[in-house]
Amino acid sequence: MIKSITILMCSVATALFSSSYAQATVSRPDSHAPIGVMGDHTHAKGELMISYRFMTMYMDGSLSGTDDISADEIATTIPNRFSGVTGQPPTLRVVPTDMRMNMHMIGVMYAPTDKLTLMGMGMILSNNMDHLTYQGGMGNTVLGSFTTETSGFGDLRITALYQLTEDFHVNLGVSLPTGSIEEEGQVLAPNTMEPTLRLPYPMQLGSGTTDLLPALTYFSKGENMSWGSQLNATIRMDESDNGYSLGNQLGFTAWGSYMIDKWVSGSLRVGYLTRAKNDGTDPDIVAPVQTADPDFHGGSRLDLLVGLNLIGQSGFVKNHRLAFEYGLPVLQDLNGPQLKTSNVLTIGWQYAFQK
Ligand SMILES: [Cu+2]
Numbered sequence: 001m002i003k004s005i006t007i008l009m010c011s012v013a014t015a016l017f018s019s020s021y022a023q024a025t026v027s028r029p030d031s032h033a034p035i036g037v038m039g040d041h042t043h044a045k046g047e048l049m050i051s052y053r054f055m056t057m058y059m060d061g062s063l064s065g066t067d068d069i070s071a072d073e074i075a076t077t078i079p080n081r082f083s084g085v086t087g088q089p090p091t092l093r094v095v096p097t098d099m100r101m102n103m104h105m106i107g108v109m110y111a112p113t114d115k116l117t118l119m120g121m122g123m124i125l126s127n128n129m130d131h132l133t134y135q136g137g138m139g140n141t142v143l144g145s146f147t148t149e150t151s152g153f154g155d156l157r158i159t160a161l162y163q164l165t166e167d168f169h170v171n172l173g174v175s176l177p178t179g180s181i182e183e184e185g186q187v188l189a190p191n192t193m194e195p196t197l198r199l200p201y202p203m204q205l206g207s208g209t210t211d212l213l214p215a216l217t218y219f220s221k222g223e224n225m226s227w228g229s230q231l232n233a234t235i236r237m238d239e240s241d242n243g244y245s246l247g248n249q250l251g252f253t254a255w256g257s258y259m260i261d262k263w264v265s266g267s268l269r270v271g272y273l274t275r276a277k278n279d280g281t282d283p284d285i286v287a288p289v290q291t292a293d294p295d296f297h298g299g300s301r302l303d304l305l306v307g308l309n310l311i312g313q314s315g316f317v318k319n320h321r322l323a324f325e326y327g328l329p330v331l332q333d334l335n336g337p338q339l340k341t342s343n344v345l346t347i348g349w350q351y352a353f354q355k
Contacts, residue, residue, distance in 0.1 A: 026262075026311060026312075026313055026318060026319055027311060027319065027352075028221070028226075028259060028262070028265070028311070029257075029259060029262075029263060029264055029265040029309040029310060029311045029321070030221065030225070030226040030257035030258070030259050030265035030267070030309060031221065031226065032309060032321065032323070032350065033219065033228055033230075033255055033257075033267075034255050034257070034267040034269050034305060034307035034309070034323070034325045035053065035307060035309070035323035035324065035325045035346045035347070035348040036055075036269070036271070036305060036307070036325045036327065036344070036346045037228075037230060037253060037255065037269070038121075039119060039159055039161055039171040039173070039215055039217065039230075039232075040217055040219060040228065040230065041219065042111065042116075042117040042161045042163050042169050043109055043110070043111035043117045043352065044111060044114055045111055045112070045113050045114045046111065046354055046355050047109075047110070047111050047352055047353070047354055047355070048108070048109070048110050048352065048353060048354075048355045049107075049108070049109040049110075049350060049351065049352035049353075050106075050107070050108055050350070050351055051105075051106070051107040051108075051109075051348060051349065051350040051351070052104070052105070052106055052107075052348065052349045053103075053104075053105040053107070053346060053347070053348040053349075054102070054103070054104055054105075054346070054347045054348070055102070055103045055105065055344070055345070055346045055347075056100065056101070056102045056103075056344070056345050056346075057100075057101045057341060057343070057344045057345075058098070058099070058100055058101075058341075058342045058343055058344075059098060059099040059100075059101075059339040059340060059341050059342055060097075060098040060339070060340070060342040061097070061098070061339070061340055061342075062074060062095070062096070062290070062336060062337040062338060062339055062340060063332055063333075063334045063336050063337070063338060063340040064334070064336035064337045064338075065333055065334065065336065066331075066332065066333050069336065069337050071095040071097060071132050072140045074092050074095045074290065074337045075091060075092060075093055075095055075132075075134040075140060076091060076138070076139070076140055077091065078091055078092045078290070078337055079091060079092075080092050080093070080288040081292075081293050081295070082286050082287070082288065082292070085286060087191070088286070088288060089136070089137040089138070089190060089288050090137065090138070091138070091288070092288050092289060092290055092337075093133065093134045093136075093137070093190040093288040093289075094131050094132070094133050094134070094187070094188075094189075094190070094287060094288055094289040095131060095132050095134070095289070095290070095337075096129050096130070096131050096289065096290065096291060096339055097130045097131060097132055097145075098129070098130050098339070099127065099128065099129040099130070099202065099339055100127070100128045101125065101126075101127050101128075102125065102126045102127075103123050103124070103125050103154070104123060104124045104125075105121055105122070105123045106121070106122050106123070107119065107120065107121040108120050108121075109352075110355070114163070115162060115163045116160065116161070116162055116163075117160075117161040117163075118158075118159070118160055118161075119157075119158070119159040119160075119161060119173075120156070120157070120158050120159075121156070121157040121158075121159075122153070122154075122156050122157075122178075123153070123154040123155070124151070124152065124153055124154065125150075125151060125152065125153075125154045125179070125205050126149070126150070126151035127148075127149065127150045127151070127202070127203050127205075128147060128148075128149050129147065129148050129149075129202070129203060129291075130145065130146075130147050131145060131146055131147070131148070131187070131188075131289070132144075132145050133145065133146065133187075133188040133189065133190055134190060135190060135192075136190055136191070137190070143188065143190065143192065144188050145188070146186070146187055146188040146194075148185035148186075148187065148199055148203055149185065150180075150183040150185065150199060150203050150204070150205060151205075152179070152180055152183075152205050153178055153179055153180075153205065154178070154179040154205050154206055155175045155176060155177060155178055155179045155206045155207060155211075156175070156176045156178045157173055157174070157175045157176075157213065158173060158174055158176070159171050159172065159173030159174075159213060160172050160173070161217075166220075167218055167219060167220045168216070168217070168218050169216075169217050169219075170214070170215070170216055170217075171213070171214065171215035171216075171217060171232070172212075172213075172214055173212070173213030173214070173215070174210065174211070174212060174213065175207065175210070175211040175212075175213055175234070176210060177206050177207060177208050177209055177210060177240065178206060179204070179205035179206020179207070179208075180204065180205045180206060181204045181205070181206055181207075181208035181240055181241075181242060181282070182198060182204075182242070183198070183199050183203060183204055183205060184196050184197060184198050184199060185197070185199045185203070187287070190288065197284075197285075197287065198282065198284040198285055199285075200285055200287065200289060200291035200292045201244075201246065201278060201282075201285070201291060201292075201294075201297060202291050202297075202339075203291070207236065207240070207245070207246050208240025208241065208242060208244070208245070208246075209236045209237060209238050209239065209240050209245045209246070210236075210237045210238055211234050211235060211236055211237060212233075212234075212235040212237055213232065213233070213234055213235075214232070214233050214235070215230055215231060215232035215233070216230070216231050216232075217229075217230040218230070224258065224259040225256065225257065225258050225259065226256075226257045226259075226265075227254075227255065227256045227257070228254070228255055229252070229253060229254035229255070230251075230252070230253050230254075231250075231251070231252050232250075232251045232252075233248070233249060233250050233251070234248060234249035234251075235248050236248055236279075239279075239280065240282075242282040242283070242284070243280050243281065243282060243283065244278055244279060244280035244281055244282055244294065245278065245279045245280065246275075246278055246279075246297070247275045247276030247277050247278055247279070247297060247298040248275070248276050249273065249274070249275040249276075250273075250274050250275075251271070251272065251273045251274075252271075252272045253269060253270065253271040253272070254269065254270055255267055255268065255269035255270075255307075256268055256269075257307075257309065262313065263310060263311055263312070263313050264308065264309070264310050264311075265308070265309045266306070266307070266308055267305075267306065267307040267308070267309065267325070268304075268305070268306060268307075269303075269304075269305040269306075269307065269325070269327075270302065270303065270304060270305075271302070271303040271305060271327065272300070272301070272302050272303075273300065273301050273303075274298075274299070274300035274301075275297075275298040275299065275300070276298045277294055277295050277296075277297050277298045277335055278294035278295075278297045278298070279294065280294065281294055290336070290337045290338060295335060296335055296336055296337060296338050297335060297338065298334075298335045299332065299333050299334030299335045299336070299338065300331075300332070300333050300334075301329050301331065301332045301333075301334075301341060302329065302330050302331040302332075303327040303328065303329050303330065303341075303344065304327065304328055304329075304330050305325050305326065305327035305328075305344075306325070306326055306327075307323065307324060307325035307326070308323065308324045308325075309321065309322075309323045310322045310323065319351065319352065319353070320349065320350075320351050321348075321349065321350040321351065322347075322348070322349055323346075323347070323348045323349075323350070324345075324346070324347050324348075325345070325346045326343065326344070326345050326346075327343065327344040327345075328342075328343055328344075329341045329342075
């Protein structure tokens with residue numbers, strides 16, 4: 001029994017990694033965009049690709065427009081939109097100080113024809129946010145701090161990529177609301193109580209809406225360089241079950257990659273993202289905190305990113321890709337007060353083979 005399992009595993013491994021089964025030639029490292037770009041490439045007929053990405057984003061401190069705003073300033077000057085509700089203070093009294101967002105993304109791509117590639121992506125997210133709570137209804141005495149955490153499945157994305165010309169393809173995707181929008185957590189209220197409440201929008205795992213994800217991608221290459229750009233959007237098609245929708249989003253990115261050796265390329269990229277405020281509110285999200293206010297969402301951000309793409313040349317790692325990309329925002333203009341992005345890191349593994 002063990003012997004036959006061993007033989008089976010060896011033949012599977014041989015089939016997966018031997019050159020007769022996998023592609024005869026090795027792709028260029030820069031034939032994929034930097035790993036932070038989604039839906040950047042298509043595949044040849046019959047090719048299947050599996051991928052895993054880990055993306056981590058850190059946010060630290062708040063901005064109002066382009067200006068920094070301190071926790072004390074938020075707690076004493078920014079009006080609480082729920083102040084008319086019993087027990088709600090006139091200003092925001094709970095201030096997020098930083099947030100860590102981790103995403104694990106599993107992707108599959110398959111090309112039924114040379115023109116058409118289909119892509120599916122599922123994700124698991126975890127969010128962690130630290131807060132300060134100010135005592136009572138006014139003043140700048142800090143009562144204490146607390147952390148909220150959420151984790152689970154996010155939204156599921158299905159996209160069709162259609163090759164228009166050698167250098168251009170269009171993406172038409174849909175994001176399905178599989179991620180929870182009813183995550184709860186224990187908070188520290190200004191009145192010293194510690195209730196468990198539905199957490200504000202940035203801590204939820206999904207958008208709650210069916211979203212359309214159109215994009216237009218340009219990708220071209222020379223002898224040892226490649227370059228491309230993508231214009232993409234996220235359009236909310238409906239309202240979530242809890243009566244709101246997150247803002248529509250528009251993104252533009254452009255990159256250039258240089259092939260340092262046949263197994264490694266380096267990249268530079270700019271990424272611009274602009275998002276509208278939320279539309280409507282969840283009646284169960286009522287708290288004196290900026291994240292509960294739909295007007296304190298959205299804004300725009302320009303990132304500068306550096307990346308590295310590696311591709312295995314022979315043996316076990318042949319045609320396996322490993323990529324890294326690290327980005328820092330250079331401009332942020334947020335509907336705030338809102339936490340500002342401090343840095344973004346993406347690490348990915350991709351493997352394509354002929355089915
Ligand atoms: Cu692919």
